[in-house]
Amino acid sequence: MFKKIRGLFSSDLSIDLGTANTLIFVRGKGIVLDEPSVVAIRQNGNQKSVAAVGADAKRMLGRTPGNITAIRPMKDGVIADFHVTEKMLQYFISKVHDNTIFTPSPRVLVCVPCKSTQVERRAIKESAMGAGARQVHLIEEPMAAAIGAGLPVEEPNGSMVVDIGGGTTEIAVISLNGIVYADSVRVGGDRFDEAIVTYVRRNYGSLIGEATAERIKQEIGSAHQSSEVLEIDVRGRNLAEGIPRSFTLNSHEILEALQEPLSAIVQAVKSALEQCPPELASDIAERGIVLTGGGSMLRNIDSLISEETGLPVILAEDPLTCVARGGGRALELIDKQAFELLSYD
Amino acid sequence: MNSVSDEALAAKNNGSPGSRLQKAREAKGLSQKTLADDLYLPRNYIIWIEEGAYDKLPSMVFCRGYIRAYAKAVNENGQELIELLDSVYGVQNTKSPLKSISKINEQVKVGDPIMKWPSLLFILVLLGVVFWWWKTQYGLSAPVVSSQDPIAVETANGGELVLPSLDDSIVNANAVQAVGGASDQGGAINSANSAELTVVADTSVNPDPTASSQANVVNNGIGIDLALDVSDSQGASQSDGQLAELERVVKSLEPVAETTVEIASGLPALGNSAQLLQLTFNNNCWITIKDVRGKILFNGIKKSGQKLSLSGDAPLTLSIGRVDSISKITYGGVNVNIAALGRNNIANFKLPL
Numbered sequence: 001m002f003k004k005i006r007g008l009f010s011s012d013l014s015i016d017l018g019t020a021n022t023l024i025f026v027r028g029k030g031i032v033l034d035e036p037s038v039v040a041i042r043q044n045g046n047q048k049s050v051a052a053v054g055a056d057a058k059r060m061l062g063r064t065p066g067n068i069t070a071i072r073p074m075k076d077g078v079i080a081d082f083h084v085t086e087k088m089l090q091y092f093i094s095k096v097h098d099n100t101i102f103t104p105s106p107r108v109l110v111c112v113p114c115k116s117t118q119v120e121r122r123a124i125k126e127s128a129m130g131a132g133a134r135q136v137h138l139i140e141e142p143m144a145a146a147i148g149a150g151l152p153v154e155e156p157n158g159s160m161v162v163d164i165g166g167g168t169t170e171i172a173v174i175s176l177n178g179i180v181y182a183d184s185v186r187v188g189g190d191r192f193d194e195a196i197v198t199y200v201r202r203n204y205g206s207l208i209g210e211a212t213a214e215r216i217k218q219e220i221g222s223a224h225q226s227s228e229v230l231e232i233d234v235r236g237r238n239l240a241e242g243i244p245r246s247f248t249l250n251s252h253e254i255l256e257a258l259q260e261p262l263s264a265i266v267q268a269v270k271s272a273l274e275q276c277p278p279e280l281a282s283d284i285a286e287r288g289i290v291l292t293g294g295g296s297m298l299r300n301i302d303s304l305i306s307e308e309t310g311l312p313v314i315l316a317e318d319p320l321t322c323v324a325r326g327g328g329r330a331l332e333l334i335d336k337q338a339f340e341l342l343s344y345d
Numbered sequence: 346m347n348s349v350s351d352e353a354l355a356a357k358n359n360g361s362p363g364s365r366l367q368k369a370r371e372a373k374g375l376s377q378k379t380l381a382d383d384l385y386l387p388r389n390y391i392i393w394i395e396e397g398a399y400d401k402l403p404s405m406v407f408c409r410g411y412i413r414a415y416a417k418a419v420n421e422n423g424q425e426l427i428e429l430l431d432s433v434y435g436v437q438n439t440k441s442p443l444k445s446i447s448k449i450n451e452q453v454k455v456g457d458p459i460m461k462w463p464s465l466l467f468i469l470v471l472l473g474v475v476f477w478w479w480k481t482q483y484g485l486s487a488p489v490v491s492s493q494d495p496i497a498v499e500t501a502n503g504g505e506l507v508l509p510s511l512d513d514s515i516v517n518a519n520a521v522q523a524v525g526g527a528s529d530q531g532g533a534i535n536s537a538n539s540a541e542l543t544v545v546a547d548t549s550v551n552p553d554p555t556a557s558s559q560a561n562v563v564n565n566g567i568g569i570d571l572a573l574d575v576s577d578s579q580g581a582s583q584s585d586g587q588l589a590e591l592e593r594v595v596k597s598l599e600p601v602a603e604t605t606v607e608i609a610s611g612l613p614a615l616g617n618s619a620q621l622l623q624l625t626f627n628n629n630c631w632i633t634i635k636d637v638r639g640k641i642l643f644n645g646i647k648k649s650g651q652k653l654s655l656s657g658d659a660p661l662t663l664s665i666g667r668v669d670s671i672s673k674i675t676y677g678g679v680n681v682n683i684a685a686l687g688r689n690n691i692a693n694f695k696l697p698l
């Protein structure tokens with residue numbers, strides 16, 4: 001009853017609860033929040049309180065004193081810490097509502113990895129309800145990504161979408177508003193960062209943080225050989241000497257470092273094409289594969305997949321927000337009582 | 346004029362993304378086939394992009410993707426070309442509203458005219474049907490009221506005055522009949538030491554003055570029959586008191602009677618066709634009486650000791666379920682020998698015979 005009244009003062013939301021970033025799309029407003037999925041928890045004795053959420057908390061990652069812990073409550077696309085996720089969602093939902101008199105109680109559409117288990121989906125649903133949502137619907141990430149990229153999902157034509165997120169890579173073949181084939185590999189931007197950290201430790205004997213690894217990936221990371229060679233200076237703690245050292249990395253080295261996670265993604269794409277019904281495979285061969293998600297911003301990743309599969313590959317516009325925007329558009333259909341795009345736990 | 350439009354067209358073509366891409370490709374020394382192979386696209390797509398025939402490409406989302414991939418392959422600025430595409434050909438609606446593939450029937454709300462008017466119509470039709478049924482079943486008359494369980498009223502002197510149920514019908518009664526006599530009334534009147542008054546209001550009430558004013562007249566005029574029977578077993582003084590009381594009750598009924606009589610006198614005289622039918626029952630009996638038009642004047646069970654007085658347009662059709670339970674039947678003051686009419690204790694006949 002009270003939730004319904006509070007719901008009158010709330011907007012419908014689509015939340016891309018990602019491992020790396022959380023995006024919120026508000027109907028009629030667009031993307032209103034894009035913050036890292038990081039929460040800083042302060043511990044005073046036995047009492048725990050939220051010190052910071054989002055960008056503020058991310059700045060604290062790896063730089064916190066003993067009583068503050070900056071954590072990422074999402075791991076591999078699913079909830080790793082239920083209560084912290086709930087707090088984070090609560091903070092984000094209240095942040096996108098200007099109304100201060102009533103606690104917002106919106107209808108929420110949350111994107112979930114297509115291979116997430118029932119328990120994981122239930123956890124996301126419960127977490128969103130705990131954060132004050134009036135109604136929680138789930139949509140599979142590749143479906144939301146395809147809608148967000150503007151693919152004609154309702155047509156009787158096969159469209160293949162590869163959403164490379166922070167924790168997972170979702171691959172799906174979509175036709176007639178439904179997922180024909182979907183696969184999810186727990187390889188994403190985080191694995192790229194880890195691969196870079198491992199490579200630097202192995203080859204330079206230095207330890208770099210995740211934030212530095214992410215910066216290296218964004219600035220000189222490449223998925224495919226190119227004539228252009230980029231370089232970056234980084235500083236890390238030398239493991240033998242125990243003191244910070246500076247060294248230079250180039251894009252070829254990063255390409256070498258990323259080989260393992262990239263080949264996992266390519267294998268998953270090839271596997272999806274193998275499993276795909278022949279008619280849809282023919283449609284995909286004619287039109288091409290669409291890449292979305294933050295991982296698709298890695299330089300030349302389209303060339304890599306194109307070369308490996310022999311199919312045209314196109315990059316979606318604004319790939320980081322595709323999932324959230326797609327979820328937002330799926331909200332339109334919920335109003336029309338069409339739940340065919342949605343997923344059930 | 347023609348030259349101007351040709352120039353404009355040429356300028357437009359020069360500025361189009363396709364022409365710019367074509368120039369960049371030619372500058373790089375790549376053939377359409379080579380580029381198509383590099384991008385894993387069909388050669389037709391390259392031709393269509395260069396010609397600006399975007400409607401032949403799968404959809405605008407893919408078209409923009411191909412242009413960006415093409416631009417990247419020939420070292421052009423893809424974003425700039427997309428902006429150019431939008432400015433020259435207008436911002437294409439790349440994201441058409443989502444459509445459901447299943448037929449969606451939106452829920453109809455109560456307030457919707459689609460829901461409201463048919464509902465109203467249905468209710469009106471239903472009411473009409475109920476009214477029609479009621480009219481055909483009972484005519485426009487109120488249900489026949491028969492005296493039910495008697496009402497016992499304790500008098501001031503300790504006696505008991507027994508009245509049959511006097512409901513609203515007595516006020517509207519077209520015929521008021523007070524019948525005395527404990528022996529006649531059976532269970533209804535059973536007190537030996539008290540004045541007894543039974544008002545039998547067996548009548549058909551017809552609120553439609555035009556339809557059956559004559560029947561009213563008959564009922565009002567002829568149906569009033571007050572009979573008193575005072576048993577004098579407890580002495581004269583007590584009887585006097587009870588009598589006085591009885592008179593008071595009767596007086597309270599008289600205005601109704603007088604009024605009805607006055608009304609009767611003001612109305613045209615009754616024809617022979619409507620004569621008073623009186624039945625006296627000595628046992629429970631089911632009976633149906635219809636008038637000439639088939640209107641049901643009475644349909645139900647009369648109990649032992651009850652009387653039924655009514656009138657209707659002749660000939661009246663009577664169906665009696667238990668002939669031997671009727672002690673007396675008179676029509677227009679003439680006794681009818683019912684025993685001769687019955688068969689297997691059931692009688693179906695018309696009056697007058």
